[in-house]
Amino acid sequence: MLNKVIASLDPASLESSRRGFLLGSAAVAGGLLVGLRPASAEATGQTGAAAANPLTGYLHIAPDNKVTILSSQFDMGQGPYHGLATLVVEELGADWSQIDVKGAAGNSNLYGNIVWGGAIQGTGGSTSMATSFDRYRQAGAAAREMLVAAAAETWGVPASEITVGGGKMAHGSGKSATFGQLAELAATMPVPQDVTVKKPSQWTEIGNEKLRRFDSAPKAKGTHPFTIDLKLDGMLTAVVAHPPKFGARVKSFDGTEALKVRGVTDVVEIPRGLAVVADNMWAAIKGRQALTVEWDESGAETRGSKEILAAYRAKAGQPPQANARKEGDSAAAMASAAKTIEATYEFPYLAHAAMEPLNAVARRNADGTLEVWGGHQIPDIYQGISASIAGIKPEQVTMHVMKTGGGFGRRAVGDGDVIAEAVSVAKAIGFRAPVKVQWTREDDMRGGRYRPAYVHHFKAGLDAEGKLVAWENHIVGQSIVQGTPFEGLIQNGVDGTSVEGASNIPYNIPNISVGLTTTDVRVPVLWWRAVGSTHTAYAVESFLDEVAAEAGRDPYGFRMALLKDHPRHAAVLRLAAEKAGWDTPAPKGRFRGLALHESFSSVVAHVAEISMENGLPKVHKVTVAVDCGIAINPDTIRAQMEGGTGFGLGSILAEELTLVKGEVEQGNYDTYTPLRIDAMPHVEVHIVPSTNKPTGVGEPGVPSIGPAVANAIAAAGGRRIRVLPMSKAFGA
């Protein structure tokens, strides 16, 4: 998400933001709390942010020796908590057994996402390591210096003679102390204003291949708490009946029968629908089944996805509304080309379908303050929404950021959907009890906010030597940011999230035009893991393979010849090809395809090895190469490439969200079908060594698996899949 801003990510911008921070610390209830605060709001481009709260920060060392890291980044499974902890442990010299990480929120001065400009806290665009790399290393280093100063004073020895490691300070004289023992004194030490972080040659945690996530064991034992597991005293559970068509509203309702269901306490209307409140989830579900509702559909979207895509195809043949990239004169170059090739690609709506259906919990306290628990991917925005519904000030709302069962972008919604529902229901029952709003799978599937459907039209021109001289790409689809708090990202009529991955292709083509037509459809859409790259990578890398075939060239050599100005991309593609044995024949009956894509400043290449079995593709082996800058946690990077590969593969094989007369057809995993274990290939991941600042890995593993598989299928039999999901082409 926020790709326009992310596109500007470079090491220089990280450096300047680092200089904008001063250190701050505070002695809190018996321990040391270290935070960094910006030198001034101006320095980081922040406006109107609250002053740094001394009771919040980046890490807390308690007298019992526990180190709690307060994370600006929300963990929906990709492992940012572990990444942040690695940065702190590296500099602090802590022992992993001391470490815990908690979500923090409520102070954009402390937690604003630096890659996004620093004004608001948020997780997305695979930015967690980029925004945290300096911030959390400095926090760890500052705490370490203060602990050392405390030890030096206590023992009467020079600070330079004190060593730190494994959560302890020691001196050659035999003196030693744990962090906890000196935490209170350390909190009174001067705050270092210019900390020095370790040199890469001194790192023992960053880049450590053997390191494993600190939070895996509780997940294997079922003790890792999610929002759905939260139980507050007297808490009620609500389910919400949403209108069956997007844009419809409640016209009238009768809750009499619902209220007869044992355990149902209330039926209340809220702006987003009708809520049935009960003692437990089962009662709420049964109560909702007993509701009678009439909907006002006068403002609703009534088209089906077939009609929507047909309209897109018609538009794709027309000139685009706006230009996303224009170099040279593609029209003239096409006219004089020896050969031109055209193709149209189609992409369906996709659901995030995270395993934990959306939920949130709201409680108003006796003093009028509000607490809201949930997967707060953009907590500052949700704090404002919650305050506005409750009629209080944002600073009276505490946002508890919970870890969540997947997300893939679904928990960053401008209107705060499920969070707004929790506060609205609590308000509608007079705030007499805490309320958990829990969506069912069907609510989640039909609740909107999908990866938009898109159509891509391509035309390419080859000269007499088979050289690619002209490229035209027209993208048609809905804008993700239009009408949201992120609308400012639309520039010159182009929503960057619609064209990313297509407008910035790294290939050296002298005449290139990438255009966009944004459509007006009332199906709510959203960023979906890898956002624009979920369709642009497939379209561009498949069509480029078609062009290579027309030119009579090997897909690898064809690409490499076009990458002469992009050595980083070329290196990634070369590594993947080498490791996959591209220059050697595939085993009998096996076929290979490859694809390269940059997303969120990371570059990834996939080589897929497939066979055709009973006319259906089976993906056996996938080789991935990734350049994500400094590899903070190599094993997490591998895990993200493996998972991203499976996530991307599932989406192109059989995921499709369809609407008929404005109503979503799929409701559960029987009809909306993500990847299952039998379709998961063996995945081998190779990380390009790098000394550049870290970028991200949560999303970049997704885009290029699809076109790699499509290209392998074409290699197997010449069949080119241009309409997704592939299950349609194969009748499966």
Place this chain on the structure above:
Amino acid sequence: MAFKLDINGEVHTLDVDADMPLLWAMRDVIGLTGTKFGCGLAQCGACTVHVDGVPTRSCQLPVSDAEGAAITTIEGVTGKVAETVQKVWADLDVPQCGYCQSGQVMAAVALLRENPKPTDEDINGALWGNLCRCATYHRIRAGIHEAAKRLEA
């Protein structure tokens, strides 16, 4: 109506509707929240528990049918196979978000108890019903093979 449920060796008496699924009885009434709700339709496996040793979707088992059976949840699964699987899950960093992993672990334990040396095909068959949206399948397979190896040693 009152129902007696034997969960993890402890008998719980519940006054709930007969059609309440075991999943919600455990989560909302008894307070055992390790078993997760993912679909409510036996499509995802996040709610997998052992009923008399057999992996079962608790979202589709009404409390009236759960009476008299020995139910084991992620909180109560014990023994060498379970401990090994859970240890391997952490050693190999199998989980990502972790939400489906209670169900994955319960399915893996049941498989290894039946079949100490499962092949990839055996694993794919036994765990086909356990969705993982993070697609940790690669490590789930590796984890089961590793657990089988450690249990054999």
